[in-house]
Structures are given as C-alpha cells and as structure tokens.
Amino acid sequence: VQLKESGGGSVQNGGSLRLSCAGSGNTASNKCLAWFRQAPGKEREEIALLYARDGTTSYAESVKARFTISQDNGESTFDLQMNSLTPDDTATYYCAAGRAPGPNECYNLVFRHYGMDYWGEGTLVTVSS
DSSP states (O other): EEEEEOOOOOEETTOOOEEEEEESSOTTTTEEEEEEOTTTSOOEEEEEEEEETEEEEETTTTTTTEEEEEEESSEEEEEEEEOOOGGGGGGGEEEEOOOOHHHHHHHHHSSOOOOOSSEEOOOEEEEEO
C-alpha cells in the first residue's frame, strides 16, 4: 500500500485548504484512515480519523469543528477539509492507514498511538498571519 498526500500550500489566517490522500495497492483491507501533523520543533499530533466500514469519525480538540475527514465514493482517496485555519495549524500533514476490526480499535491505533501500518510522505501547510 502506498499513500500520497496532495493539496498542501500557503494560505492566510482564516482561510481554507483541502488535503487529499491517494492510496494505491491493497487499500481495501485498511479501513482505519487518519491524518496527523507535525509542526517544526513539535511532536507529531493525531488530528482526525475515519473508520471507513461504518463512517465513524473522531477529531482532536485542536481541530474539532474546523476540520472534516471524509472518503470519496471510490474509496481510493480520503480527504481533510480544513477551515478557519490559523498560524498554529502550520505543519507538515501526513495521511495514514491501518487495519482495525472496529472503530474502537481504530481509535486506539490513532489516538492511543498503537500504530498505523502505512504512511504518506507528508505535505506542508503554511498559514500566515
């Protein structure tokens, strides 16, 4: 499985961006989908997950109500819509995928750091004030 992010770039404070993660290979069995980010000098932060079997989503408090994770109908791509961006959102954003039998296990993989199986290389988002 290979994952590749796109859609990063520069935006002003209050703006929006949409990131996409394109998967190739045997993506059908990896139903735990997530976005992470890492700002310069900071640890990687998990920000959103989507359990594709039932549509369960979960978000970090720092992005809740501003970011939305979704998957396209073809299931080969999943997105992160980011609204009301602030300079604190500046980071390299990574998509990831993993195998989980249910939404609780997916939550553990993402927010309890049990580990994702596949990662993209990252896309940079810069928000200027």
